[in-house]
Amino acid sequence: MPRMSVEELEQFLTAHFPYAEHRSLMVERIEENFAQVRLCYHDRHLRPGGTISGASLMTLADMAMYVALLGMIGPVALAVTTNLNINFLRKPGQRDVIGECKLLKLGKRLAVGEVKMYSDGDSELVAHATVTYSIPT
Amino acid sequence: MPRMSVEELEQFLTAHFPYAEHRSLMVERIEENFAQVRLCYHDRHLRPGGTISGASLMTLADMAMYVALLGMIGPVALAVTTNLNINFLRKPGQRDVIGECKLLKLGKRLAVGEVKMYSDGDSELVAHATVTYSIPT
Amino acid sequence: MPRMSVEELEQFLTAHFPYAEHRSLMVERIEENFAQVRLCYHDRHLRPGGTISGASLMTLADMAMYVALLGMIGPVALAVTTNLNINFLRKPGQRDVIGECKLLKLGKRLAVGEVKMYSDGDSELVAHATVTYSIPT
Amino acid sequence: MPRMSVEELEQFLTAHFPYAEHRSLMVERIEENFAQVRLCYHDRHLRPGGTISGASLMTLADMAMYVALLGMIGPVALAVTTNLNINFLRKPGQRDVIGECKLLKLGKRLAVGEVKMYSDGDSELVAHATVTYSIPT
Numbered sequence: 001m002p003r004m005s006v007e008e009l010e011q012f013l014t015a016h017f018p019y020a021e022h023r024s025l026m027v028e029r030i031e032e033n034f035a036q037v038r039l040c041y042h043d044r045h046l047r048p049g050g051t052i053s054g055a056s057l058m059t060l061a062d063m064a065m066y067v068a069l070l071g072m073i074g075p076v077a078l079a080v081t082t083n084l085n086i087n088f089l090r091k092p093g094q095r096d097v098i099g100e101c102k103l104l105k106l107g108k109r110l111a112v113g114e115v116k117m118y119s120d121g122d123s124e125l126v127a128h129a130t131v132t133y134s135i136p137t
Numbered sequence: 138m139p140r141m142s143v144e145e146l147e148q149f150l151t152a153h154f155p156y157a158e159h160r161s162l163m164v165e166r167i168e169e170n171f172a173q174v175r176l177c178y179h180d181r182h183l184r185p186g187g188t189i190s191g192a193s194l195m196t197l198a199d200m201a202m203y204v205a206l207l208g209m210i211g212p213v214a215l216a217v218t219t220n221l222n223i224n225f226l227r228k229p230g231q232r233d234v235i236g237e238c239k240l241l242k243l244g245k246r247l248a249v250g251e252v253k254m255y256s257d258g259d260s261e262l263v264a265h266a267t268v269t270y271s272i273p274t
Numbered sequence: 275m276p277r278m279s280v281e282e283l284e285q286f287l288t289a290h291f292p293y294a295e296h297r298s299l300m301v302e303r304i305e306e307n308f309a310q311v312r313l314c315y316h317d318r319h320l321r322p323g324g325t326i327s328g329a330s331l332m333t334l335a336d337m338a339m340y341v342a343l344l345g346m347i348g349p350v351a352l353a354v355t356t357n358l359n360i361n362f363l364r365k366p367g368q369r370d371v372i373g374e375c376k377l378l379k380l381g382k383r384l385a386v387g388e389v390k391m392y393s394d395g396d397s398e399l400v401a402h403a404t405v406t407y408s409i410p411t
Numbered sequence: 412m413p414r415m416s417v418e419e420l421e422q423f424l425t426a427h428f429p430y431a432e433h434r435s436l437m438v439e440r441i442e443e444n445f446a447q448v449r450l451c452y453h454d455r456h457l458r459p460g461g462t463i464s465g466a467s468l469m470t471l472a473d474m475a476m477y478v479a480l481l482g483m484i485g486p487v488a489l490a491v492t493t494n495l496n497i498n499f500l501r502k503p504g505q506r507d508v509i510g511e512c513k514l515l516k517l518g519k520r521l522a523v524g525e526v527k528m529y530s531d532g533d534s535e536l537v538a539h540a541t542v543t544y545s546i547p548t
Contacts, residue, residue, distance in 0.1 A: 016184075016185045017184065017185075047153075047154065048153045048154075048214035048215060049214065049215050049217070051217075054199050054217075054218045054221065055192070055195065055196040055199055055200075058192065058195040058196070058199075058221065059192040059195070059196075062191050062192055062195075063192075077185035077186065078185060078186050080186070080188075080191075080225065081191040081225050082224065082225055082521065082543070083222070083223065083224050083225070083494050083543060084191065084195065084221075084222070084223050085220070085221070085222040085223075085359040085404065085496060086220065086221050086222075087219065087220050087378070087379075087386050087404055087406065088217065088218050088219055088220070089378055089379040089386060090379065104361070104363055104399055104402055105361075105363040105364065105399070109520060109545075110493065110545070112361050112363060112402070114388075114402065125378055125379070128378055128386070128388065128404065130359065130361055130402065130404065132361065132493070132494060134520075134521070219384065219406070220357050220406060222359060222496040222541065224515070224516075224523050224541055224543065226515055226516040226523060227516065241498070241500055241536055241539055242498075242500040242501065242536070246383060246408075247356065247408070249498050249500060249539070251525075251539065262515055262516070265515055265523070265525065265541065267496065267498055267539065267541065269356070269357060269498065271383075271384070290458075290459045291458065291459070321427075321428065322427045322428070322488035322489060323488065323489050323491070325491075328473050328491075328492045328495070329466070329469065329470040329473055329474075332466065332469040332470070332473070332495065333466040333469070333470075336465050336466055336469070337466075351459035351460065352459060352460050354460070354462075354465075354499065355465045355499050356498065356499055357496070357497065357498050357499070358465065358469065358495075358496070358497050359494070359495070359496040359497075360494065360495050360496075361493065361494050362491065362492050362493055362494070
């Protein structure tokens with residue numbers, strides 16, 4: 001069972017990322033080995049072509065994994081990304097993007113998750129990422 | 138020889154990314170198959186642990202590749218990232234990060250580059266990325 | 275609907291990879307945007323620790339993607355891998371490994387798939403890969 | 412300084428990989444944080460198009476990293492790959508491929524290296540990989 005609720009994770013993020021991008025990222029669901037995070041659409045996420053920037057999607061993928069992991073291990077702020085691989089698959093629409101992270105492995109030292117990203121309301125992936133975190137011991 | 142100068146690339150970025158992160162990213166050098174971009178240190182790039190966030194480094198890697206590519210092919214705004222892989226190696230210092238991108242392949246449809254990232258003044262890598270762009274035909 | 279059956283794919287592989295590893299790789303299922311391939315257990319796949327080598331799992335991932343792609347586009351032998359990313363998650367058992375490939379994108383020039391690998395009879399992943407192929411035009 | 416010589420590494424590989432692919436892989440140079448490994452050309456490495464298979468290049472990348480790591484930490488057979496990312500850049504010639512691995516990080520728990528692969532005698536990369544190993548503690 002998750003150790004942190006959506007509300008606890010939102011409070012944690014607000015406390016630890018005072019300036020950050022995460023204010024456009026909202027935790028929506030936490031389940032066992034799973035998290036769903038929403039990237040709220042805003043013009044500042046756009047890149048040429050009127051599409052949401054790769055940087056915004058990478059930030060979403062990293063945050064979805066961080067939240068899925070903290071949901072399981074509790075508020076370990078110092079868990080850090082060691083590897084992130086992302087494939088950009090389709091041009092996202094000009095609306096919110098939903099990131100769903102599923103933990104593939106939760107070890108003592110390393111956790112690996114995959115993140116599927118969709119434009120809100122669409123079933124086709126706009127991007128797919130795998131993310132590895134190192135867990136401090 | 139590069140087709141765009143540092144000044145032309147800076148103007149291009151300002152015109153095409155009005156809101157973007159790139160205002161903290163400065164193009165510093167353009168050479169054949171090479172670009173150097175600086176991520177200017179700012180508190181808003183921090184994550185827990187007082188270190189520069191992975192999201193900021195990924196944005197730097199992607200931009201360094203974009204700039205190295207545009208330097209060679211000219212202002213093709215619609216070149217898009219298809220894959221980015223990044224390894225985070227060491228905790229960056231609380232100062233600027235330098236991203237050096239070298240193109241490994243510049244094909245007609247795909248370009249691949251590697252990006253080495255250093256804290257300004259250090260010789261050890263803080264992160265290493267490989268990035269693939271698709272070039273519209 | 276797939277354009278090639280399991281039998282057609284097996285014949286194609288036998289014809290085109292006369293020496294190859296694929297003789298220990300068997301195509302088991304082809305569906306729309308999906309393929310299942312079995313890596314038959316053999317001592318020669320072992321590495322220190324008595325576990326199946328990473329090289330064997332990477333070969334499985336690449337072949338599962340190749341087969342899923344050919345299933346959809348027909349016998350285009352010259353489709354080639356451009357990127358492969360693999361995370362090794364758990365030590366595989368000393369038995370067959372099943373690779374399930376799902377196509378995430380099937381474009382005109384690029385196809386991207388994810389491959390989940392399990393020890394036969396287990397539900398936990400031993401490895402997870404994402405693979406990109408370039409399709410000749 | 413490296414802890415193992417080319418001869419010691421060759422003996423180690425012969426002892427620990429009795430069946431393996433490595434008989435077509437020869438350790439050529441070991442230096443501080445560096446290894447060079449040769450993939451000896453053989454028809455069985457070919458794939459359609461008459462080119463060396465991706466599987467052979469991935470095996471080369473993984474082995475070059477393993478050897479570079481063991482060179483530094485000694486004969487720790489149970490060091491295992493956790494992540495491998497490879498970009499295939501150009502069609503290799505029908506001759507040996509040289510893999511040069513440089514360690515980017517050698518930590519207590521994780522080591523990360525990059526591997527550049529060339530056709531023997533060429534200066535252009537045929538493939539580029541980054542590889543992460545977990546070091547047992």
